[in-house]
Structure formats: C-alpha cells, structure tokens
Amino acid sequence: MQTNLADFIKNTREGDEAEAILRACVHCGFCTATCPTYQLLGDELDGPRGRIYLIKQVLEGAPVTAKTQTHLDRCLTCRNCESTCPSGVQYGRLADIGRKVVEQRVQRPLLERVQRYVLKEALPRRWLMTPALRAGRLFRPLLSRDLQDKLPPAADAGLWPRREHARRMLVLDGCVQPGMAPNINAAAARVLDALGVRLLAAPKAGCCGALRYHMNDQDGGLDDMRRNVDAWWPYVSGEGGAPVEAIVMTASGCGVTVKEYGHLLAHDPAYADKARRISELTRDLCEVMPAFEQELARRMGGKVRERIAYHPPCTLQHGQQIRGKVEGLLRAAGVDVVLCADSHLCCGSAGTYSMLQPELSRQLRERKVANLEATGARAIVSANIGCLTHIQSGTELPVRHWIELVDQALAGP
Incomplete structure (x- = not known):
C-alpha cells in the first residue's frame, strides 16, 4: 500500500511504525472473512481492510469525522485479522496509532466522555474497583441488567500457600481480577506449590496498562507499565534473593500487553532495557504448565x-x-x-x-x-x-x- 503521511506524523516514531504497517498491506481482504464485526454488520468500513483505509486517510491528513471514530470504536481489536493475514500486517498496533490521532481531533458527546473517563480512571485502580464491586453486589437489584451482568457473585480465594521452594515465579494480581475472581491467582499458586514452585505477587504492581492504553490514554497506560516494571525489577534482578524465573500471567489480556512492554517503552531510555527484560520473562500460565x-x-x-x-x-x-x-x-x-x-x-x-x-x-x-x-x-x-x-x-x-x-x-x- 502506497502512503504519503502528513507532516504532523511524518518522520515520527509512530509515523514510521504506521507507515511500515500500512505498506505491508496488500488489500487481499482475507482479514474481512474472519472479522466478527464485519460478520455482524456487513460494512467494509467495519472490517480490518476498511479500517486500515480509514486510518491511512487520517494519517495522510484527510478530515477526521465522528463517522471515522465510530467505525474504529466498533473494532474489538481481537486481532483475528492478524492470524489470518498472509502479509503479517500488525493491525493492532496500527489501530492504537490511528485511534489516538482520531481521539485528539474528534470531540465526543459529553456523556460518552464521562463514561470513558470513569472506566479508564476507576477500573485500573484495585483499591477503588474492589470496593465498587462489593457495593454493586449489595445494591444489585437496583442496577441495570447490563451492569448486573458485570457483577459475578462474591468468591472466596481460599488459602495462598506460603511454603518456600527453590523455584520462584511472579504473578500479576492486576486490577479487575482480584475483586471479580480472586480464586484464579490463588488456584494457580496452589497448583504450582504442589509442583514445587512458589508463586509471588509484587505488592506495588497493578493494572498492566492495557485498559488505559487502549482507551487512547496512552500516556496513562505507559505510566501503569512503568510502575509495574519498578515493582517487578527487584524480583527480576535478584535483589535480596534468587531472581524469579518467569512472570506468570493468569489473564491473557494482561499477558499480551506485558509481552509488548519492551516495544511500547523502547523509546524511554530509563525503562527500555528493563521493559525488554520483563517482556522476555513473561509467560502465560499455559506456557509454564506443560x-x-x-x-x-x-x-x-x-x-x-x-x-x-x-x-x-x-x-x-x-x-x-x-x-x-x-x-x-x-x-x-x-x-x-x-x-x-x-x-x-x-x-x-x-x-x-x-x-x-x-x-x-x-x-x-x-x-x-x-x-x-x-x-x-x-x-x-x-x-x-x-x-x-x-x-x-x-x-x-x-x-x-x-x-x-x-x-x-x-x-x-
């Protein structure tokens, strides 16, 4: 795909990345066949190929409209298109770049802005999210059906094993999961304990950064990532003990983001090397258990x-x-x-x-x-x-x- 990026993004880090991704696309349309939103809506602009064209126009300086934003908002960023693409187009990265530009140029309606602000500021903060879940369960009958759907019953995590083992791994507690399903990490800790591995959680680690980053607050998302790098580094570097052999993810949504820390923080000289090491150590739980x-x-x-x-x-x-x-x-x-x-x-x-x-x-x-x-x-x-x-x-x-x-x-x- 030929490109002619506008001056506002040309020769920038994001511009160079976007240009390389756009030029890899050969317009074949294989991605359209596996796109969930295209299957539902049947609109070319609600499939990957159409959205790539929209992003290309935006980055080349074309006017940005609310319609453009709507089509990009409807994308799940499931990245099924990446699995299908014969040319290796990194659609997910392109979508993040394009959405950020569109977000800066289109004023959303007030209620939409409020909703998105509450989600990106409340959900990543475990100290706020967990009490909110408890309150929601208490007043469940008063909530809308959609909100009730988001409130699973309270669950007991059970015991977290404390036995020492020669092998140690870290786990990300995250932000939403501890309040919604605290038993997941505890179950992982018990299983690994039975197999001779101690699973540790760094107290100062929190949201992986995906939530804010993918809601176009990319600076906020990067700050979340830096905080986790700082929280994990003593365990990774072996300060005060043997270094952990892996950082285990029990939520694949967090795992895919942490594995990209090295790329997303490559421009930050204070964090680039550490972030790359964090990504190298990150494993989904299903990669550890075999x-x-x-x-x-x-x-x-x-x-x-x-x-x-x-x-x-x-x-x-x-x-x-x-x-x-x-x-x-x-x-x-x-x-x-x-x-x-x-x-x-x-x-x-x-x-x-x-x-x-x-x-x-x-x-x-x-x-x-x-x-x-x-x-x-x-x-x-x-x-x-x-x-x-x-x-x-x-x-x-x-x-x-x-x-x-x-x-x-x-x-x-």
Whole structure:
C-alpha cells in the first residue's frame, strides 16, 4: 500500500511504525472473512481492510469525522485479522496509532466522555474497583441488567500457600481480577506449590496498562507499565534473593500487553532495557504448565469426568499466537475437553468493549454461548477474566478459569 503521511506524523516514531504497517498491506481482504464485526454488520468500513483505509486517510491528513471514530470504536481489536493475514500486517498496533490521532481531533458527546473517563480512571485502580464491586453486589437489584451482568457473585480465594521452594515465579494480581475472581491467582499458586514452585505477587504492581492504553490514554497506560516494571525489577534482578524465573500471567489480556512492554517503552531510555527484560520473562500460565504435564496427568487422571468446553481468548490465540496448549494440557490429564464451532471468533468481551458497545457485544456473546452449549459440555473454561465474566452472564453453565479446574482436581480425592 502506497502512503504519503502528513507532516504532523511524518518522520515520527509512530509515523514510521504506521507507515511500515500500512505498506505491508496488500488489500487481499482475507482479514474481512474472519472479522466478527464485519460478520455482524456487513460494512467494509467495519472490517480490518476498511479500517486500515480509514486510518491511512487520517494519517495522510484527510478530515477526521465522528463517522471515522465510530467505525474504529466498533473494532474489538481481537486481532483475528492478524492470524489470518498472509502479509503479517500488525493491525493492532496500527489501530492504537490511528485511534489516538482520531481521539485528539474528534470531540465526543459529553456523556460518552464521562463514561470513558470513569472506566479508564476507576477500573485500573484495585483499591477503588474492589470496593465498587462489593457495593454493586449489595445494591444489585437496583442496577441495570447490563451492569448486573458485570457483577459475578462474591468468591472466596481460599488459602495462598506460603511454603518456600527453590523455584520462584511472579504473578500479576492486576486490577479487575482480584475483586471479580480472586480464586484464579490463588488456584494457580496452589497448583504450582504442589509442583514445587512458589508463586509471588509484587505488592506495588497493578493494572498492566492495557485498559488505559487502549482507551487512547496512552500516556496513562505507559505510566501503569512503568510502575509495574519498578515493582517487578527487584524480583527480576535478584535483589535480596534468587531472581524469579518467569512472570506468570493468569489473564491473557494482561499477558499480551506485558509481552509488548519492551516495544511500547523502547523509546524511554530509563525503562527500555528493563521493559525488554520483563517482556522476555513473561509467560502465560499455559506456557509454564506443560513442563509439569506428566506429573499433572499422574495426579489428575480420571478425576474430571464431565465434558469441558474450552474458549480460547483472542488475546491468547491471536494476540500471543498461542494455540493448543490449554487443551493439550487438559487432555493429557485425562479431561474430555472440546472446542466449539468458530472457536477463533471473539466472545464480545474485549476489555471495556462490552460496556462501550453493548449491542454488538451481546450479539457476539449469544453466538459464542450457543456454540459452546452445542458441544454438550457440562462446564466452560477459559483463560481471561473478561471472557469468563462475559460468557457467564449469557449461560447457566458454570464458567471458570482452567487453572481452577486443575486446582479442584488436585485437591479432590
């Protein structure tokens, strides 16, 4: 694709990156076939190829309109198009660059601005998010149906093991997950403890930065990333003890972002080297557990007797390009685990998307739930807190993180 960037972005770091991405696109349209919003709306501008053209026009200095912003807002950034693209177009990065420019040039309606401000300032702060969840549960009958869908019942995390082991790994607590599903990290800690690994959480680490960054507050998102680098560095560098061997992510949405710290902070001389090291150490939980596959198979064999449907999050299968590891691990442990039809498509959660684009999100959830239930499974597992919560609000089947299934099996008779 030929480009002629406008002076405001030409020869800048973001401009050079955008230009390289745009020039990689060959207009083939393969991406359109796998785009969830194009499937729903049938509009070229609501598919990756159309949005690439819109971003190209914006970066070349064309007038930016509310219509342009609407089409970009409707994108889930599921990155399914990246998995499909034969030319390796990094659509997710291009979308972030284009949205930032559009956000600076289009004034949103007041209520929309307020909503987005509250989401990006409240959700990343665990000290604010967790009490808000408790209050929401208390006044649940007074809330709208959409808000009720976002409030899972209170859950007990259980015990966090404190035994010392020679092997140590870090885990990101995050921002939303501790209040919504505190048992996920605790279950991971118990499973790894049983396998001879101590899982630690750095007290000063928080939101991975994805929430604010992808809502066009990119400076705020980068600040969140720097805070996590600072919180993790003593554990990574081995200050006061042996360095950790990995930074484990139990939410794939966080994992895909932390793996990009090295790229996103490459321009910051104070953080570039540290951020690159953090990204190198970051592993999704499903990348860590296969090393223990034989031991898990020995301990879990035959304990899970019901069929389980696995929903692979977009941030895992498209963002991190990790496929087959969760299913392979569970099958090796004797679990009858299946994928549903169109398992490559987004469930509609996509971070704050379900709150900002509720109708499209609901349609995608209905499709996903119908396909999951059609497998005949008695329970659903996934690997990202947003997917878990979103899918659970559309089905009576229990939905939980796959590590909780493993934890329960190991604890059982």
